[in-house]
Amino acid sequence: MNNLIKIFYTISLIIMISSCMQPITKLGLSYGAFLRPGGIEFKIYAPNSDKVKLVIFEKVDDESGNEYPMEKLENGDWTYFLKNAPLGTMYGYRLTGPWNDENVIVADPYSKATVTQNNWRHVAKSLVIDASFDWEGDTWTNIHPRDLIIYETHVRDMTVHKSSNATAKGSYLGFIEKDQNGGIEHLKSLGVNAVQFLPLWDFANFEIPYKQDADGMYNDWNPYERNHWGYMPTFFMAPESYYATDGTDEPLAWNGTDGRAISEMKSMVKSLHKEGMAVILDVVVNHISNYDWHPLKYIDKTVYFKLDKQGDFLSQCCGNLLASDHQPVRDYIIESLKYWMTDYHIDGFRFDQAHLLSAETARFIIDELKKINPNVIIYGEAWNDREAEFSKMGWGSFNAKFRDVLRGDLHKYSDKGFLFGNFRDSESLKNLQSLILGTPNIYQSSAHAVNFLEVHDDYCFNDYLRLSSSRNSKDDIIDDPMRHIELDDDLLRKNKLGAFILLTSQGIPIIHQGQDWAHSQIIAETDANDPNVGKMDRNPYNKDNETNWVNWLEKEQNKELADYYSGLIDLRRTHTEFRHATKKDFKFQG
Structure with missing residues (x-):
């Protein structure tokens, strides 16, 4: 009987440990750059823009690049599929519309990786990367709050x-x-x-x-x-x-x-x-920061920010x-x-x-x-x-x-x-x-x-x-x-x-x-x-x-x-x- 209890306890412990060590399921993002067969799909939400262009940079310090007009969908999304685009592609967006400054190329707010310059504007380019990683079975470390x-x-x-x-x-x-x-x-x-x-x-x-x-x-x-x-x-x-x-x-x-x-x-x-x-x-x-070229400020401040009656940004301390x-x-x-x-x-x-x-x-x-x-x-x-x-x-x-x-x-x-x-x-x-x-x-x-x-x-x-x-x-x-x-x-x-x-x-x-x-x-x-x-x-x-x-x-x-x-x-x-x-x-x- 004692041996049966030990066996039951061991099996229960293995089941409990296994349930705690289940692999974490990755969740896809709604927007950003997506690696697809034959190229990269780009997707951004800008419902009030009249035009959006995908900008592809060749070098990190380029101030402009090759531009591709994106297609607007009924829900306010803009998309573009760039054939044969490789990992390491640097990109941004140029937007035209009532809340946009088409002189500013903004990075992707959904960037998984960014290339940023050390200045107060925090000039940024989005970087397409392979974010895969060998976690070797790692999962969350769950600890009771107390x-x-x-x-x-x-x-x-x-x-x-x-x-x-x-x-x-x-x-x-x-x-x-x-x-x-x-x-x-x-x-x-x-x-x-x-x-x-x-x-x-x-x-x-x-x-x-x-x-x-x-x-x-x-x-x-x-x-x-x-x-x-x-x-x-x-x-x-x-x-x-x-x-x-x-x-x-x-x-x-x-x-x-x-x-x-x-x-x-x-x-x-x-x-x-x-x-x-x-x-x-x-x-x-x-x-977010008051100073930098934060993409949300240039995509559509009426969607993303609290504004005063004059349409200016509201701030609280920071x-x-x-x-x-x-x-x-x-x-x-x-x-x-x-x-x-x-x-x-x-x-x-x-x-x-x-x-x-x-x-x-x-x-x-x-x-x-x-x-x-x-x-x-x-x-x-x-x-x-x-x-x-x-x-x-x-x-x-x-x-x-x-x-x-x-x-x-x-x-x-x-x-x-x-x-x-x-x-x-x-x-x-x-x-x-x-x-x-x-x-x-x-x-x-x-x-x-x-x-x-x-x-x-x-x-x-x-x-x-x-x-x-x-x-x-x-x-x-x-x-x-x-x-x-x-x-x-x-x-x-x-x-x-x-x-x-x-x-x-x-x-x-x-x-x-x-x-x-x-x-x-x-x-x-x-x-x-x-x-x-x-x-x-x-x-x-x-x-x-x-x-x-x-x-x-x-x-x-x-x-x-x-x-x-x-x-x-x-x-x-x-x-x-x-x-x-x-x-x-x-x-x-x-």
């Missing part, structure tokens, strides 16, 4: 500093090199089981020239003329080619000329999956707002997300400024993605008190209450939180207990509460502690960064207490790169004309330099805290009580 321990990181920052010892520094492949200090090796040693990458979609990484007029715009805020973080997306189906092994930041140079970013990013995902780590992409689906409630926009977003899930085996998404999405669109997104993978990870920034609303739809969101009760006011540093031994006027011990329980007064499930002390926005946790304890002021010049991050007994205790509550509370903990050893973000000296060099930086979105690059020597300097984090992570992963407890499992004393 079991997630997420590390937020920038793919370039983790390996580009010389202290990383990586060979292909700052690249997808550099991230997964063995025997280095950064990248995947750090994630493995720390013990996290998920990595959230800052945006990896192709984005406008050059901004308008500093203190020069540019099409009626005047840049007096960004002396670096860069967007390092990537929150200005351009092509929703193409990976950022700057992170490929041939990527360059040389002005006017071209990135992506051979499309290698596709296979290199897929290799990174596959390697992370082999280590049992889920891969989460930080995505922007509510806005860029031109997409009309995500319009069906063509919603279809574009959903096709993009499904494409990353099926072609790149992405396990989940973090949505930037998700509160800008309507409830209808947010519900549509989660419903559609769960049809592809019921275990897909979905959370975002549901600011403006929309956390509870999003939770009712099954979304997770960043738990600002967790940050603020522990740290204090985000901007008023004298209004301190629990880590400083007190509660703010509007808070009490009950608020702290609620955080530990998974903030049930806001979230339907603790699996929706993404708890954090630090993310990429604002001052990092340790800099905040220094400001709130008056060790530093915002205008201090830090001459010795390594000495600056040294932790005295009080700062070490506060860092440890914050880490302890973060990693023993119900909910999903997220750790930002360098938080685990109390890093600092100090504005590095470069050729840029920045008067704030040496100060702590609360918004280093524009700095592809040592302000953001991870210095792995710091980890050794604050080894006690780094070891404490890895110990807590091991504790959390070992004991399910820290992840799957319910309110009745808790008893608070005092």
Whole structure:
């Protein structure tokens, strides 16, 4: 009888594992370039255009090319079949109509690969590539939300500093090199089981020239003329080619000329999956760049964007707002997300400024993605008190209450939180207990509460502690960064207490790169004309330099805290009580 039970258990286990390892079915896109027998079919949606021409380029720096008139269908699609066109074909579109500028050749918004120039216009050509890849049986890494321990990181920052010892520094492949200090090796040693990458979609990484007029715009805020973080997306189906092994930041140079970013990013995902780590992409689906020649702006702004009464683009903080409630926009977003899930085996998404999405669109997104993978990870920034609303739809969101009760006011540093031994006027011990329980007064499930002390926005946790304890002021010049991050007994205790509550509370903990050893973000000296060099930086979105690059020597300097984090992570992963407890499992004393 015992042998029969063992046989039954073994068969059941094999069936269960096999069902989890089913191959992922690829989904075709509605538009773009399609390899067909005898040539390539091109297809674009431009319902209000009078004429559309396919433009084929011979060389990467060609400003014009051979043009072929496309055929318009009744549904607003335009098509053309180019006979004998080979892989590696570079193309774009010239559109004529009431909302078009026929002097601008735009790339395909459905490009799977793009060749882009390093200038503020982000001039682009679409590249026809073979996107096939040997996944060797890889599929999604499905982890229960309550079991997630997420590390937020920038793919370039983790390996580009010389202290990383990586060979292909700052690249997808550099991230997964063995025997280095950064990248995947750090994630493995720390013990996290998920990595959230800052945006990896192709984005406008050059901004308008500093203190020069540019099409009626005047840049007096960004002396670096860069967007390092990537929150200005351009092509929703193409990976950022700057992170490929041939990527360059040389002005006017071209990135992506051979499309290698596709296979290199897929290799990174596959390697992370082999280590049992889920891969989460930080995505922007509510806005695009203000500055670049984004194809949707030139195809039909009335279809794709929110406009004011004068027909001008509406913006909210970061860029031109997409009309995500319009069906063509919603279809574009959903096709993009499904494409990353099926072609790149992405396990989940973090949505930037998700509160800008309507409830209808947010519900549509989660419903559609769960049809592809019921275990897909979905959370975002549901600011403006929309956390509870999003939770009712099954979304997770960043738990600002967790940050603020522990740290204090985000901007008023004298209004301190629990880590400083007190509660703010509007808070009490009950608020702290609620955080530990998974903030049930806001979230339907603790699996929706993404708890954090630090993310990429604002001052990092340790800099905040220094400001709130008056060790530093915002205008201090830090001459010795390594000495600056040294932790005295009080700062070490506060860092440890914050880490302890973060990693023993119900909910999903997220750790930002360098938080685990109390890093600092100090504005590095470069050729840029920045008067704030040496100060702590609360918004280093524009700095592809040592302000953001991870210095792995710091980890050794604050080894006690780094070891404490890895110990807590091991504790959390070992004991399910820290992840799957319910309110009745808790008893608070005092």
